[in-house]
Amino acid sequence: MTIGFRPMTEDDLPAVRDWLQRPHVREWWGDPDEQYALIDGDRDEPAMDQYIMLMDGEAAGYLQCYALTAWNDGFGPQPDATRGIDLFIAGHERIGRGHGALAIQAFCDLMLQRGVPRVVTDPSPANVRAIRAYEKAGFRRERLVDTPDGPALLMSCDPADLPRRPSEPS
Template structure:
């Protein structure tokens, strides 16, 4: 069973170890110094910014990270996404990773995404849908979204997380049941 809890500063060493894993580093392209992780994740952990940082646990053991937020809380990003597809008021987005290398390729990505979407329906009753942009080059990620029941609704150019990737992205959507 996948469960969720808020990320804390005590989790930063674990998060750093995940961000350093080659399968994560390739797509997240994140600095892994303590200072960088504090700078980039600390404000959300302390409630100073609206994104929610959650640890995913598989049978009680940490397995991954989920970031979720309302697109409207990040106006520049909203404009970028809205150039590709209509974004309903209250729409949310997620970003995710499975940190433990031994858990990759075992079908947990779609399970984690389904669980994350259900948690959004439970915790954010005003969210009409979840929209997820993903690099067109990240086949494993967009396949996980499809296996989780999301549908591709647009293709277009967005700023990549990793500069080595092109701007080509797919946009996936699931609507509140």
């Protein structure tokens, strides 16, 4: 499977709106209308980069990569230029098959090759599937943190964490 990323455009918004409605996305991202408004509103946010994940050339999900700001001050001190990520896979048929770990690893490889010193994420402590995917991609559990969305598990990936690669999905 080939994994890629392209910048999200306005033309992608109808697909993103549809994906946010899907039960496996809504479970962790919350109200689809509220999340859509945030994603749409972040298109002009300089601290936020938005991507469409591609799997074998097909649009397969959404990924946002952001500079740490006051919104993330609960993450504690991080190296300068640390980036945070959040993502979801659009199709339920790709869930539980290793696709998420592959996408996370591929994106972190890109960021770390570009000189980003650390990538962090903050899934819900109850989101076992996401935590497992991040760990397979080389992330380490740091600690529980408070965010505006509630408690989260801070996880991080540094360049030294990269040799650990997820296995190819079935």
